[in-house]
Amino acid sequence: MAAATWRYRGDPEADQPAVLVRFSNGRLRRPDAMRFTVYRNRDTAHPRKKHRRILVSETERLSYVGNNFGSGVLKCNSLCRYFVGVLDKDSGQMEVYNAEIFNMQPLLSEDNLIPDDTKEYQNKSYREKMDLCIEAFGTSKQKRALNSRRMNAVGNDILNTAVTKAAANIIDAKGVSALIQDVAQDDVQNISVFLPPCNEDADKPENVYKFEDILSPAEYEALRVPAAAFVNITPEEITKKTEDKSHCSFVLEELKFLPDDEKRRDHKARCLWFLDTLIKFSCLKVIKKKHPMGPECPHIISRKLMKNFTSLTYNDGSVQNLVSASMKAKITAYVIALALHINNFQTDLTILQNDMKLQESRMMDIAKAMRLKVSKAKGLPGLENDQNHKLGTLSLPLPVQKASGKQQKRRKMN
Template structure:
């Protein structure tokens, strides 16, 4: 036999490299029985598309497809060059041709090809994880997935039902009536946190009784902590104002304590409790057993926790919270106590600033308490500030009316 020599021939006929196939799912038992069909791109003018080819083969069980373009193409075709040699044993001559590798994958559905991943790419991460659980998840994971999907369906049904019911109510009652009902509900919500009101009272001091604000036992407990206020001198008051140890309302009223010892002690007790209420309203989550300090009597501390906080659960523990509704309740009691201190007329603006409220909020509570609201013009000590609002409790009580409309919301800069 002569020495073997080889000769490079380039592509096969029609400028096509030889096809080398590899089956992705294993080896074939009888590869000699396979027949292959090649599909070539019609766009022969395009420099890239003219080389695109799809190779198709079919066995008794499966149909295989391979291609040299798209997302599933083998990267080795762009990194390496392949050749096929055909040896003539008699002459020892080998013809060498260009070759191209095809990865044959089974086609499991007539409607899905391996590189059709557009729908999958559009899915969210949660949806992709769910698909993995459906295919490979444990029984526990599949049950959890099924339960979550059922809950989602239930939520959609409830949301649809609520939307339909709301639309029916709006059609039947009208938007204006619904707005009025909402405003009335807001007034009723505030009224639920007001002190007991005695509408048939013949005197202003009997409309909101002092005993409903402070019981006799609580009033007696205030004697010791209020003694410092009762004995405060002008220098002490000036020092307290500089230190801001008390709210503005209390500091102003300390300047006008009565000379009579009994009246002076009574006003000092009321001012001490009012100052404590305002400070308590600035808290949010009560974490201490005695949030107002050791000088606060135990019976007063218990009253604050019981009547002016709501229970909430956080990380498995119960906490006392000064919620928005509780702050509204504290505001109502502060206004009533201020009325008893100031002969049933009080400056709402000072209380508003001390409690850090919006004017509309404290005015709503004052009107719910059946107070007459007016400007501070002509009141001694307030002539230079015409923006103050005064609340006056007088008989007969004004009739409660539902607001006709909502206030215009101020634009936020």
């Protein structure tokens, strides 16, 4: 037999997926003898009603009915997608169709069970009515299963009560402030998963977050061609780029201070081009293009962005790359590390925060997780009149990790 391949076909009929059924009260002895009838809603113009279906089937003993709307519908239909595959063994081709599950329930006549004037019975759920039937007419095995389920329900209630009581005891014993501090520490640890490799035993700041862990030699070499535009940039071009906002503020500011030395100038230009690309990439949501940063971006850099800074997600029948919140935090950490190498291990976090469209608290959490000392930008050239800028400095010895500022403030209030 040839290697199996599959092809997605959608609905077998117009607006009608394949039907999968399951019976709530047992297993059929002769499923091949069953005949099903599907009833569709006449209102085909209504966006919701046009998809409503009622499935009916009859056996010698009982009639069954199921539907895909109302309070009794299976929740899995709204949370999951189902498919049916039909395989041709000779060609190895599988045709895949949309499917929908119907829960078939026996249609019981309530008049035969209890008198009409019993209002209490009329208010019971379907499960409760079935339990009454099992109590009255069920087999010994069904009755044992019913008793076991009821005992489990009682056990769950007792367990929930015990857990609630235990949580209250922990809060009383440890205190709300200590618990908030633990949560804050967990937040820092969660962020730490996405940081560049950190060498806590480094003897120099440049060895804490090594440049080779941010850009490999091959990636650094690939940046030579696109960064050439930065190497030869003129003040007039910088002014025009500032007006057009074609690059982030951090890069435009640093382009004004490129070194005169040819080697150092080329190095800084490559770093700024990659940092600008990282920030632009962080502003994307779902990556739909093969080369999202354009044809001028080297292939090895595009592959690095897709592999290291996106999450895979399944949507609408296909796999997509997503820049999730956690991936944006990772990009932010690498941007900060690269900015530290550019600016002699002290950088303006506020400018980077604005370029990446982050909240200050989020930026501070990431900076503190990277073991930076955060201070105000008072006294720096061009920032004397703005006291709200935050500086991040990487110096040895590395400070001990602490909870975020927001969590500390909440602790003081308590």
